[in-house]
């Protein structure tokens with residue numbers, strides 16, 4: 316994909332969104348010319364959707380949920396920029412992880428919690444998988460519990476992804492994270508693995524960092540909430556994601572899971588043909 320074709324296909328507002336950083340007016344033409352043969356990196360795609368989500372959906376005076384992950388990072392960055400330059404004011408935000416909280420604090424974004432603000436105007440977050448009905452798998456970054464708690468309270472939940480996250484059916488494209496209590500966790504792991512709605516999956520206890528599923532350490536991964544994560548690996552799509560969500564959630568010892576059904580307002584997708592928005 317050529318840089319120029321993505322720019323041409325991207326919406327005007329997104330191009331404008333980049334003006335203060337990547338495409339300063341005086342250098343924009345030069346940047347496009349010099350990058351004609353350069354494919355946009357995944358990070359550049361993430362930045363485009365992250366910035367667009369804030370530009371299009373956040374207005375002054377709002378309570379905003381801030382997601383977690385490498386895509387949500389750019390939405391938080393953009394919110395910080397627009398608060399700093401005065402484009403946005405009177406915003407308070409609720410972060411969905413310690414990492415996001417730290418990033419927001421560094422950017423001077425005023426933070427509150429659900430304890431004082433139970434209703435959000437908008438929440439913005441990435442996802443690991445998005446199916447045709449805009450149901451999601453989330454929690455690759457280990458923040459699924461706080462993400463769900465915050466995002467379910469938002470009037471609008473805006474999901475930002477590059478097109479690699481789109482799938483025909485949830486499951487095989489990305490292991491489904493399930494947050495469980497540490498107490499007798501192997502018992503809970505086996506119980507979840509044997510639920511009828513997830514038959515055939517392989518449950519793997521997350522090790523190392525809780526913020527990825529690479530099992531990059533010898534210690535059990537611990538979430539921001541002091542819990543463990545089990546990643547369910549599938550070879551076939553879930554036949555009924557809503558049923559799986561219900562069964563997993565009803566399992567004693569499970570805190571929550573990464574199936575986000577019926578929550579999405581819109582998905583902003585960056586891909587080879589530019590940026591598109593899919594609404595529920």
Ligand code: 5RP
Pocket residue numbers: 382383384385386387440441442443452453454455456457458459462
């Ligand atoms: C964290 C999440 C993330 O939103 C999800 O993993 C996507 O992350 P990234 O944008 O880095 O691909 O659910 O718990």
